[in-house]
Amino acid sequence: MNLVTILHAGMATGTVLLFATIGEILTERSGILNLGVEGMMLLGAMAGFSASLATGNVWLGVLAAVLAGGALSLAHGLVTIHFQADQVVSGLALTFLGTGLALVFGEGLTGQNPPLLPDLTIPLLGQIPFIGPSFFADFNVLVYVGYLLIPATWYYIYKTRPGMHLRAIGEKPEAADTVGVNVYRLRYLYVFAGGCLAGLAGATITLGVSPGWYSAQTTSGQGWIAIGLVIFAQWDPVRAAVGSYLFGALRRGILDLQGPATLLGFVNPLYINSNWGFFLKMTPYLLTIIALILGARAAKKKRLGAPAALGVPYIRGERGL
């Protein structure tokens, strides 16, 4: 194992988390907590895979994944924005629903070979030693889309008018409402955007990073990790990118520990008894918890934190306005 392979694999794996995390940041910034990322992601993974298989066109597959994730998220939107249901429970329901739908419609997809995302090397950047092969060579296209998404989201949130409105409806919806910003419509929009990105994350797995359909194991909890990363990132897209790629790399790097017979000159216990690998498999989940603890600490130091209206239904015209 060497650093370049770990970084390369980490960036690819991290892209999945990046899409899901940035999507959830947009949703939560608007004041809606959507815990259904895992379900939307799995549904997107299934939809992307099967649409690519059915149409023979991978881009239609990606589109199907995005729309599937988005469509499912609208169910959450309706229930939480209009019916003012508890956002936690609705998000859990969405996880069940998405997983169930994905498994029902994904019946028989295992072992199929649809067209996959093409790999791409960036002409000049790809040639730089070390940096090139680590970050700019032989990635599926969506990895580069991820690169562009980070500054775009950052700029959108902090430097544009719609981004300003997004921050306002998540912090103080009544303030936005009184100056004519349509809180309900925007919240739907960002719930949908979050769903689309979660669906895209799913397609990134099945059509790019680790192709194939392995039913519920396809996502194996990455949707939940993404929600943890949102807190770690303190609702900031740049921090989210750092977290996602770091997580992707750690995830890969740790799994690669199992390969070599010796580590730093010592006998690798993992090589001798592969059962110790179960502890390695735990690490992403344990690391998520650690990331949460670190995120909470960072929040205490700086004036960061969750959008003030996160999880609170906005009811217009409530007496006492």
Add this chain to the structure above:
Amino acid sequence: MPFRLTFTKRIEDVPRWYPFVISLGAIVISFVISGILLKLVGGEPLVVGKYFYTAAFGNWAVFSDTLVKATPLILVGLACTVAFKMKLWNIGAEGQFYAGAFAASLVVLIPIVPPDAPRFVTITLMAVMGMIGGAIYGFIPGYLRAKFEINEIITTLMLNYVAIFWNNFWIFNKWSDAGFQMTPTFPKSAWLPRLTDYARPYKTFMETGNPAITGFLKNIGLERISGMTLHLGVVFGLVMVVVVWWILERSRWGYEIKLIGDNPHAAHYAGLNIVRNIVLVMIVSGALAGLAGMSEITGVVHRLQERISPGYGFTGIIIAWLAKLNPFAVIPVAILFGGLILAGREIQPSGLAMLLQGFILFMIISSDVLLRYKLEFTRTRTSGETV
């Protein structure tokens, strides 16, 4: 839109039967939607539906199997009920279930008591260990939440995965039964008594040929119990229903749980120790889920193995919510879902039971809006927003 949906806030309380009817309606609608979806993927909803019914409630034998499935669900449903009452989102009942199963297994795997120890001793010790295992596993996220304000939803969920890998390590590495992914079968002293165990003495009685005895036994229908796998775990479940009900509705601690759940600021103001209560509730919630794990391995599987739970921990969330956090209502809801899981095992596609669960939960929380608002459809000329 030709129609406009308007919400009007209800002023008066709805009649007592209203929430019940609405919940029932929500379940029916979920079944209908799932049926339509099944049709879409080329299934036969009516055949499947009929199969669901006969496979879960068709006769006493399958109903006994349904109750066997309902047993862990009752306990896990209670675990979620306790936590949700305090608005503590423990969605780690699955992991606590595994932790409980693991800890209980230690009694016979280490072993702590010899295989020929009296059944009462072994079972009691396993139940205690199961509860301790689950409690420890609930304590971790509870402590993180109480002390560092770490979101318990994510920690409990992450710990679910950890628990499963932890179990696998021991099953594969230490206590593997001849290389299989399971431990050896537990000694009989670690089996919870089942109804079918009492069928043998019954047969002996029948062989006496004494018409008075055989006639009596036939009359009360005891021959049916042969083959019934219903085990003592269901009694654990029912006892815990009463215990949890007493805690929540009659005890001082239950009042504190509800007060913290309704308004933590007010609870703090009233002098309650919120940090301690969060940890305690997570411990109790974890212990209940751990007991479910113990009941499952001692009552059904009789060994520790992979996949001892088809997602009981998650179904428990739905059960608690559907039962509106009422411990007694957990029983019928758990039986319904027990049937669903039992019949769902043999149904293709395999995700159908999960899909149905998702729909039911969605419909239930959506239908709550009908308790708070009156919905009216009115005709409009111009397209209007629905606000």
Add this chain to the structure above:
Amino acid sequence: MTHAVEMHDIVVRFPGVLANDHVNFTLQKGEIHALLGENGAGKSTLMNVLAGLYKQTGGILRVHGKPVSFNSPKDAIAAGIGMVHQHFMLVPTQTVTENILLGLDDPKFFLNLSKYDQKILELQEQFGLRVPPTAKIWQLSVGEQQRVEILKTLYRGANILIMDEPTAVLAPQEIDDLMNTLRAMTEQGKSVIFISHKLHEVTQIADRVTVLRKGKVTAEGIDAAGLTPAKLAQLMVGREVVFSVKKSRREPGDVVLKVENVSAHNKKGVPALRGISLSVRSGEILGIAGVAGNGQSELAEVITGLRPCTGKITVNGVDIANRPPIIAINNGVAHIPEDRGKVGSAPNMSITENTIMKNYRHAPVGNGWSIDFLKARNFARKLKKKYDILAPNVRVPARKLSGGNLQKVILAREISAEPKMMVAVQPTRGLDVGAIESIQTLLLEQREAGAAILLISEELEELFTLSDRIAVIYEGEIMGVVSTEETDIQEIGLMMTGSRREPQPSANAQ
């Protein structure tokens, strides 16, 4: 002459309430028009209709003579109407400029804030409303935030300004500044509607007055000159108001509460109390005056154990500083919290469950590990009767109670514990005249019974009526403690803006 605003026969119906019952209202160009009424009289509702937040069930709305129909606040803004809400509609994490630009079509997409900062500075010059454009709202004082709200409406070209209880959060001197701004605005041709329930302000500033009572107009556009507060009060309440709450003379007893050199931080981690010392005696009410946000809330919280602090707080000699709230409760400290709904009660729990919040641990309600709910219900019924809590039964959840009734539940609970020390924060805020009277009477009864009472209030009138002594708090420090009989509003007002009073041996009990 056309009126700036004409509201004719306005009806607004909420589920179960007729908030505006055929209301007429006219605003002339260039005038300051006071809209007066008790809480719940329908003032805010009427103005929310004008601001496009609510849609009237019936009636006609004309702005500058043209009939209009507002479907959203945007329509109202386009018609030149701007509203400054009582609770500011500002996004705390955004800058002044961002808040002003919120909801506008210009800038179209890219924000380019520095350009707009400049425009806003120019607007500030015109009306004398200074506030740094790049500052975040949470960094500003309440008075500055109000200026941002006014700038928001002016930037949108508003020529009709609605101000909902603008003086409630200001110090007397800040109020003068605001009045000057409003005068400057009317001189430049703008019209102002001024919602208030403070009678003396109305007679000072307004040109005309409209009074609402229970959704109906009781006085439409009468001239403000020559009106007396007593006359206005009668119009508001519908009967002669005798300010009948009178405290008796009483010699205070021993010192109950002693606060020595206490400092604490607020929610944001900023120092809120800086070395406060004061003491309250048995049978004495010590009033704490101050502009909102000068440490009053934190003072109440450190005494009741809700907030960590440094320094020493003793109740009858027992140190309760920095210890959990239960210690204060067990030492006889009762607390009427500032926020009835968020702190003082559990909204979805019944009246019974709300009344036993502090005595469920002991007999007769508590019974070992269990609670005797039969006794709890009887206890609640007794309180309901004694304190005249209006509710069909004690099973009603707290959220269904009106503000006054909820406050009575809280007071009943706190008083029934026979406290030695009572901390009351804004006990009458948002209540109607009848409820205010009964709550104030209950507090004086506690004083008679020998309790030491710390009364924190932003209503100077209330402080003067109830307190034996008044301490003024400014930026977390006590500016002085004066005997109520030896001071007046001017002196208190001066201290509220930060001028320290030379300590006088007679009045200072430190």
